[in-house]
Amino acid sequence: MELSGLNNYLLLASVLFVIGVMGVLFRRNAIIVFACIELMLNAVNLLLVAFSSAHNDPGGQVMVFFIMAVAAAEVAVGLAILVMAYRNIKSVDISMLNNLKW
Amino acid sequence: MKNLIWLIPILPLAGFIINGIGNKALSRGVSGWLASLTVLGSFILSALAFNSLADSNAVISVDGYQWFSAGNFNLEFGFLIDHLSIVMLLVITGVGFLIHVYSIGYMSHEPDYARYFAYLNLFVFFMLLLVMGSSYVVMFVGWEGVGLCSYLLIGFWFKNQEYNAAARKAFIMNRIGDLGFLLGMFLILVNFGSLQYDTVFEAAKNMPSGAPVLTAIALLLFVGATGKSAQIPLYTWLPDAMAGPTPVSALIHAATMVTAGIYMIIRSNVLYVMAPFASQIVAVIGAVTAIFAALIAIKQNDIKKVLAYSTVSQLGYMFVALGVGAFSTALFHVVTHAFFKALLFLCAGSVIHGMGGEQDIRKMGGLKKSLPVTHFTFLIGTLAISGVPPFAGFFSKDEILAQTWIHNPLLFTVLAVTSVLTAVYMFRLYFVTFYGDFRGTHHQQENLHESPSSMTIPLMVLAVLATVGGFIGLPELFHGPHLLSEFLAPVTAYADAYISGSASHAFEMNMIIISIVVLALIIAFTRSYYVKRNNIPETDSQTEGFSLLLSNKFYVDEIYRAVVTRPMDVLSRFGYNWIEKGFIDRIVNSMGLLTNGTSGMLRLTQSGNIGFYLFAMVLGIVVLIALKLVI
Numbered sequence: 057m058e059l060s061g062l063n064n065y066l067l068l069a070s071v072l073f074v075i076g077v078m079g080v081l082f083r084r085n086a087i088i089v090f091a092c093i094e095l096m097l098n099a100v101n102l103l104l105v106a107f108s109s110a111h112n113d114p115g116g117q118v119m120v121f122f123i124m125a126v127a128a129a130e131v132a133v134g135l136a137i138l139v140m141a142y143r144n145i146k147s148v149d150i151s152m153l154n155n156l157k158w
Numbered sequence: 159m160k161n162l163i164w165l166i167p168i169l170p171l172a173g174f175i176i177n178g179i180g181n182k183a184l185s186r187g188v189s190g191w192l193a194s195l196t197v198l199g200s201f202i203l204s205a206l207a208f209n210s211l212a213d214s215n216a217v218i219s220v221d222g223y224q225w226f227s228a229g230n231f232n233l234e235f236g237f238l239i240d241h242l243s244i245v246m247l248l249v250i251t252g253v254g255f256l257i258h259v260y261s262i263g264y265m266s267h268e269p270d271y272a273r274y275f276a277y278l279n280l281f282v283f284f285m286l287l288l289v290m291g292s293s294y295v296v297m298f299v300g301w302e303g304v305g306l307c308s309y310l311l312i313g314f315w316f317k318n319q320e321y322n323a324a325a326r327k328a329f330i331m332n333r334i335g336d337l338g339f340l341l342g343m344f345l346i347l348v349n350f351g352s353l354q355y356d357t358v359f360e361a362a363k364n365m366p367s368g369a370p371v372l373t374a375i376a377l378l379l380f381v382g383a384t385g386k387s388a389q390i391p392l393y394t395w396l397p398d399a400m401a402g403p404t405p406v407s408a409l410i411h412a413a414t415m416v417t418a419g420i421y422m423i424i425r426s427n428v429l430y431v432m433a434p435f436a437s438q439i440v441a442v443i444g445a446v447t448a449i450f451a452a453l454i455a456i457k458q459n460d461i462k463k464v465l466a467y468s469t470v471s472q473l474g475y476m477f478v479a480l481g482v483g484a485f486s487t488a489l490f491h492v493v494t495h496a497f498f499k500a501l502l503f504l505c506a507g508s509v510i511h512g513m514g515g516e517q518d519i520r521k522m523g524g525l526k527k528s529l530p531v532t533h534f535t536f537l538i539g540t541l542a543i544s545g546v547p548p549f550a551g552f553f554s555k556d557e558i559l560a561q562t563w564i565h566n567p568l569l570f571t572v573l574a575v576t577s578v579l580t581a582v583y584m585f586r587l588y589f590v591t592f593y594g595d596f597r598g599t600h601h602q603q604e605n606l607h608e609s610p611s612s613m614t615i616p617l618m619v620l621a622v623l624a625t626v627g628g629f630i631g632l633p634e635l636f637h638g639p640h641l642l643s644e645f646l647a648p649v650t651a652y653a654d655a656y657i658s659g660s661a662s663h664a665f666e667m668n669m670i671i672i673s674i675v676v677l678a679l680i681i682a683f684t685r686s687y688y689v690k691r692n693n694i695p696e697t698d699s700q701t702e703g704f705s706l707l708l709s710n711k712f713y714v715d716e717i718y719r720a721v722v723t724r725p726m727d728v729l730s731r732f733g734y735n736w737i738e739k740g741f742i743d744r745i746v747n748s749m750g751l752l753t754n755g756t757s758g759m760l761r762l763t764q765s766g767n768i769g770f771y772l773f774a775m776v777l778g779i780v781v782l783i784a785l786k787l788v789i
Contacts, residue, residue, distance in 0.1 A: 080772050089772075150768040157766030 065106035072099035086138055086148040090131075097127050163220050163237055166203045166247065167290060169196040170282040177276035186271050193275035194258035197282055201251035208244050212645070217241075219292060231347070238292035238355065242649045245489060245642070246289040246421055249496045250414050254282050256616040257409040260504055263612035264405050264511060274314060274403065281307035285414050289421060294343050294353040297422065301339065301386065304415045305332045311410060312402040324398040331395040335385015339422075342378030345371065359428040363652065367432050376429050376436030380443075383419030388470050389477060390447045394715055396470055400462040404507030407462060412469045412503050413496040420476045420492050424485045427653040431483065441481020441562075445572040448474030450712070452579035456586065457708035459695050460517050461506045464587050468543065469499055471576060475558050478569055484561035485650045486643035490631045491558060493642070494550035497627045498542035501620035505536040508609040508617065509591065513602055519587065520695055521602075523594040528606040531614045533592050535621040540588045542624040544581035546677055547670065553628030556669055560633070563665065577673070581680040589688035590695065597694065633666050 072095055079092030101120045108116025138148060145152055173196035177189050184192075207218060222236035239247070258278060265274055281304060288300025305328075313325030347353055349371055350361045365372060383389070388396035399411045410416075423430060423440070430437050448471045455467035472495050479488035510517055512529055526533045542549035545556065555577060563570040596603050608614070631642045647654065687693055701709050710716075763774075 077776055081769070081776060084769070153768055154766035157764050 062106055062110050065102060069099045069102045069106070072096075072102065084149050084151055086141070086150050086153075089150060090134055090138070094127065094131070097123060160218055160220060162203055163207065163218060163239060163290075166200045166207075166251075167283050167286040169199045169203075170279040170286065172196060173279035174276050174283060177272045177279060181272045181276075184272055186266075189272040189275050190258075190262040190265075193279050194255060194262065196279060197251055197255045197258050200282070200286065201248070201255050204244065204247040204251050207239055208248060211239065211241065211244050215648075217648075222292075225295075231351070233295055233353070234293065235296060236292040237290045237296075239290065240649060241646050242421070242424060242489070243289045245493065245646070246417075247286065249493055250282065250285050250289065253413045253496050253500050253620070254285075254409060256619055257405050257413075257500065257504070260408075260507070260613050260616040261403075261405040263610045264507055265403065266610075268403075270314075274311075277307055277310050277314070278406070278409070281311070281410060281415070285418075288418055292355060294346065294355070294358075297425075298339065298343065301382075301418060301422075302336065304410070304418065305329065305336070305386070308332070308399065308410050308415055311406040312399045314402055314406070318401075321401040324395075324401040328395040328399050331392050332385045335382045335392055338378045338381025338385070340382075342375050342382065345375045345378060349375075355425065359426075359652075362428050362432055365432060368434055369432070372429060373433040373436050376426070376433040377439065379422060379426060379429070380436060380440055383422055383477075384443065385419075386422075387416050387419030387473050387477070389419075389443055389473065390450065393447060393451070393470050394711075394718065397463055397466040397711070400460070400466050404462065404503060404510060407466070408500045408503030408507065411466065412499040416469065416473060417476070417492045417496070420473070420480065420488055423477075423480045424489055424649070427485045427650055430480070431653045431656045437481050437483065439481070441478050441566065441569055444474045444477025444479075444481055445569045445576075446474070447471070448478065448576045449572050449579070450474075452576045452583065454708055454711050455583040456579060457695075457701070457705050458583075459520055459709075461509060461519050461522075461587065461591065462503070462517055464519075464583060465499070465502055465506055468502075468580065468583065471580065472499065472543070475555065475573065475576070478562055478573060479558045482561055482565040482569075483653055483656070484558065485653055486646040487554070487557045487561050487631075489646060490642050491554040493630070494542070494554040494624070494627045497550055497620055498539045498624040501535060501617065501624050502539040502543065504613070504617055504620065505532050505539060508532040508613055509536075511609050511613070512606055513598060514605055516598060516602060519590045520697070521598045522591045522596075523598075523694070524592070524596040525606070526592040529592075529608050531608060531617060535614075535617040536588060536592070538621045538624055540584045542627075544584050544677060544680075545577055545673055547674065548625075548628065550624050550627035552673070553631050553633065556666070556673065557631060557633065559669060560666060578676060578680065581677055582684060585681055585684040586688060586695075589684055593689045594692055594694070 076092045076094075076096035076099060079095065080089050083089055083092065101123055104116040104120050104123075108114060108120075141153060142148055173193045177184065177193060180189065211218065218237075218239040220237040220239075222234050225233045225235040227233065258275070261274070261278065265271060268274060284300045284303025284307060286300070288297055288304060291297045291300060309325050309329040312328050313322050315321050343353060346358055350358045352358060352361075362372065385392045396411060396416065400407055402411070430440070451467045451470035451474065455464050455471065458464045458467060472491070476488045476491050476495070479485075479491060509522065509525060509529065509532060512525070512532070513522060516522065538549065542551040545552045547553075559570060559573055559577070562573055596606075629641075631640050633640075643650075696705075698709070707713070
């Protein structure tokens with residue numbers, strides 16, 4: 057693959073990552089925050105695949121599979137927490153989840 | 159025989175373990191007799207060893223296993239049964255057995271029966287180790303062990319705080335002496351490269367006589383001996399040690415443990431012969447202790463305290479004998495003293511038992527009729543310790559006096575005066591306790607009883623020994639063989655070659671006649687004073703003048719308190735208040751305060767606001783990336 061092609065991937069991954077960060081920072085709906093975290097993870101995945109292809113090194117793609125597996129597990133746990141939180145406070149607004157403090 | 163030697167100390171140890179673990183589960187009869195029989199077993203084995211030693215004249219040495227080695231220093235845990243240790247073994251196990259049997263009767267009202275016998279067996283084990291070891295280290299193990307048992311038994315009735323204090327005092331005083339012993343051992347190791355007796359003594363013989371290092375070793379070992387054998391300045395623990403049960407006083411604080419110092423010096427006789435200055439110190443300290451303790455004994459009113467000071471005084475005699483180089487004579491007195499002093503203590507125990515715990519002789523009197531066996535055996539003990547011929551004490555004491563006369567007439571005078579004092583305080587004790595009218599309470603008089611046969615039989619056996627024990631060392635005058643010194647000759651051969659001489663026959667004859675006359679006068683005088691004129695010792699408040707000084711033991715305890723204990727108290731209080739509280743505690747506390755303060759501020763960041771956490775997380779990532787770009 058040419059260098060300019062790689063640049064496009066990098067740009068796309070950066071945009072996706074920044075959208076994810078912004079979503080995490082500014083949205084209050086926990087499900088959206090969650091989705092944004094997934095977005096960031098996938099931006100990184102995209103980067104790994106692009107570099108793997110550019111350097112002809114399959115290691116990067118192997119890494120992606122690991123990340124996907126971990127992300128799946130994380131989603132399962134995270135959504136379970138969310139369900140429990142919703143049952144307790146009847147809301148998924150993260151600003152309401154502020155009881156864990158000093 | 160050689161294969162059985164190790165059983166001698168193991169038997170009492172087994173008794174200790176069984177009694178210690180079985181404790182309350184064992185019935186009284188079992189634990190008492192088990193303890194006694196283990197010691198009897200050791201006695202029989204020792205007697206067999208004595209036979210084989212006397213037959214073949216060959217020292218039994220048991221190579222033990224290698225205990226530890228460091229660099230080129232190897233230490234073996236071995237046993238050595240020679241002519242010296244076999245005599246000690248026979249005394250320890252023989253007298254020990256009698257006192258175990260006596261204890262069965264004496265302690266019969268005691269709830270903590272098994273614990274008592276466990277300690278007593280442990281003591282015998284350590285004492286046997288002390289005399290059987292083939293090196294100074296094994297001796298030291300036993301030395302510390304008997305100190306421990308002495309502590310445990312003095313504080314046997316641990317609910318009484320005074321007894322606990324007495325136990326601690328004994329332990330600490332002994333520890334001071336032990337430090338001297340330990341330093342002496344280090345010096346030996348540095349100079350001779352070994353602590354095995356044979357190696358050390360062979361090496362010492364090649365050194366010049368009076369070499370400073372030998373003098374230092376001898377003096378340091380002697381410091382250890384003053385602690386264990388209760389000599390000035392470390393003697394004050396022994397009278398207080400009378401807090402323990404009376405059989406313990408008889409076994410540990412009269413017959414065996416306190417003679418450990420004497421044994422150690424006889425064992426090291428080569429070192430002392432090569433260090434004349436140290437020997438002189440030994441003799442002088444012994445003589446001063448002898449007369450000092452005898453003076454105190456005259457004005458004591460506690461039956462056990464009199465005997466305790468008498469023990470200190472008699473130990474002083476033995477040290478004089480050691481100091482003038484008469485090593486076999488010292489051992490002779492150890493043996494006879496073990497007989498008659500154990501006898502006297504056991505009689506005192508029998509009196510206390512009959513009186514229901516009373517120890518003050520001013521509240522006794524007239525016990526002759528109610529305690530016939532005790533009275534008779536006590537009389538024999540008194541005659542023996544006063545040196546009335548032909549009882550045991552006469553021969554050993556006169557031998558010490560004769561040997562001292564040859565080497566140092568001044569010390570002889572001191573000892574002669576002491577032996578007069580000895581007779582005075584012993585006959586005072588005897589007449590005040592057994593003659594006159596009964597001065598106790600009505601209740602005591604009704605319950606006055608002779609002790610059971612488990613107590614009186616050991617008394618009778620010891621009385622026989624105290625009567626005939628002296629015949630193992632007849633003076634030359636009678637042309638009989640001096641069995642003991644001939645038997646001991648291989649051990650003291652080197653010393654005998656250096657320091658020789660015996661008193662002339664005329665001198666010995668004079669000594670015997672003079673001592674008989676003087677003793678007869680003393681007996682007549684004390685009898686007329688305490689029996690005919692019925693004087694009883696005055697109460698504490700009536701005592702005045704020199705008597706007051708004596709009855710307060712020359713205020714030595716008070717002096718020690720002012721000179722040693724008080725400054726130590728002040729020092730430790732200073733350490734506690736200023737160094738501990740003012741310095742160390744403050745550092746530790748401010749560490750805590752610092753942690754508390756910083757964490758108090760840091761925890762404010764834990765706001766619980768998830769948006770803030772996420773913001774902090776992103777900020778962190780940005781900072782990390784920025785750092786990565788910069789560096």
